[in-house]
Amino acid sequence: MEIMLTGEGGPEMLQVTSGDGPQPGKGEVRVRVLASGVSFAEVQMLRRRYPMQPRFPFVPGYDLVGEVSAVGAGVTGVRVGQRVAAMTRTGAWRTHVVVPARSVVPVPAELDSGVAAAVVMNGVTAYQLVHDVARVRPGQTVLVHGASGGVGTLLVQLAVRAGARVLGTASESKHDLVRSLGAEPIDYRAGSVPAAVRALAPGGVAAVFDHVGGQSLPDSYSVLADNGILINYGSASTLRDDGHWLKPYFGTIRRLGTWWLARLLGRARGRRATFYYVKSGAAFTTALTEIFKLVEAGTITPSIAKRLPLTEASTALRLLVEGKTSGKIVLDA
Template sequence: MSSTATVTATEIVLPGKVEPEGLTSRSRDLSAPGKDQVVLRMEATGVCFAEQQMRRGKYYDQPPFPFVPGYDLVGTVVATGEQVDAALVGRRFAAITKIGAWASHLLIDAADLMPVPDEVEPAAAETVIVNGVTAWQMLHRVAKVRAGRTIVVLGANGGVGSTLVQLARHAGITVIGTASSRHHATVRALGATPVDYRDPQMYARIRELAPDGVDAVFDHVGGPGIEDSWQLLRRGGTLVSYGTAASKDEEGNSQLPVLKLFARLNAWNALPNGKSAHFYNLWAGKRRCRASWQRRTTEDLAQVLRLVADGRLVPQIAARFALADTVAAVRLAESRTVAGKVVIVPER
């Protein structure tokens, strides 16, 4: 069934390289959904590190300004295109958008919708869409860590990190997690042994906890410290790099730090020491086969959401802000003072 009713969307726009206060709001009428599209009413979206990079023009695949940020969301279908099952109306789904989710309503390809169980509330589901899929795939598809092994998670209090810690503990894996001292209680509650990332001897502290080396390190920081992460591995261990947070404030080409990282990881993989290094990219394989990528992503999110529904994975929601308060949401997310993810919800 198609819909001809006009939907007015409120959108948060990033006009250029501005401070969070430079974000603007606009209202516009959405076009009717295309034949394979739906209109999704946002119930929860959030602020992730990618948007913090985009604000600075530093995202690897930087979209041109101006644009509406928003990497993922949970929402309810309110209208469908002519070739989409009208029974989807009123049902809740998640979607990974990369941009566009900081909006009250948006157009989504129906093929990109991923079911959300009724028993998982929108903000909880939002917290584990990209974060949960990323953590699940790095742990189980890339590093393939088995029960009884030991891993290191840098940024164990963050969105991906806190999810990764919980998934690993659920799988019977010992976790050492780095975080500032203010978040050590949270990291312990998640099941990891905390180490202060501000300690100049952080890597030495980790080696004291795991003198024989660890089986995997999950590093979103990059920069010079990636060498220390590599050195933590025992023979047969795996380094999974998934970001270059260390360079987020550097001027210059946004792709250069990633390309340098690729070169270093490839060089390490050529060494005959039994260790391996990988760069995890959520979007890998989508251009080659969109259907296969979407199927894999949907399957992995379903695994994560089932753990949430069963109470075995607790989404770490740092705070909730109304869409109109997105500036404050971004400010808090960038303050490095919170554990978990800052979530944006519709106007109250």
């Protein structure tokens, strides 16, 4: 079984079909999917707004946790029956998936598959943003946009764990969740976010984690303290754009380039701005392994909004489109 995205539109464009993954080739493993995540990337794919998405029709699904059911020639270090996680970007919303053996990460035996799936892409993103890109230190103040979301809730927890004071934007109905994670909530619908940030942190913030992009970036940059960093790791605002999917990114590149030049010329007070995207490889494996340890130990807890059967993927996407959930939606295969 697989979930096929048949064309541009809404969640109704998803169809349950009888297709299945092939047998593994050289260097590959076949995984029986146990759980997979639902992300904003799939919402963008519905509208044909996600960078370099496949042509319709295709099977979405950014990440998965499953059990290895077959291994291809030349595969070592991965065995049949082993539970693993992988980031696929697309293709995870089916009962069996074939992935490169080098891309799978072992899942601890005591960790629930759905909980593990909630931190594959989201957890690595948050971990790398906090520790590798921003390098958050004790005593700093940081701003997390979308603090009630799948990545945002993990960003808040990891930044708090690193010793930072965290400000987090969210709609008012989600402020209790943001507070429970250790952050100070800001209602992004109740006026100027930069003004609210400056009221709480007059000297600015050491880092801003911005998943919105577009017109949000100048506001985020404006609240940076000296030597602060703005990290743009998403493009949620592109859902409101028309035309070619690349068009909004030209504006982002132009802004980042302008700020880079200002810093080079000594006119930026040491502030910098960068773009981040999660990618597979050794660093991904290291970060996910560490995230699994933190979750297993109860040090951080992924916020799971809802768990639904894979066959209800359209319902999951509809909930995400409507913005009525907090945290991650997980599909159980």
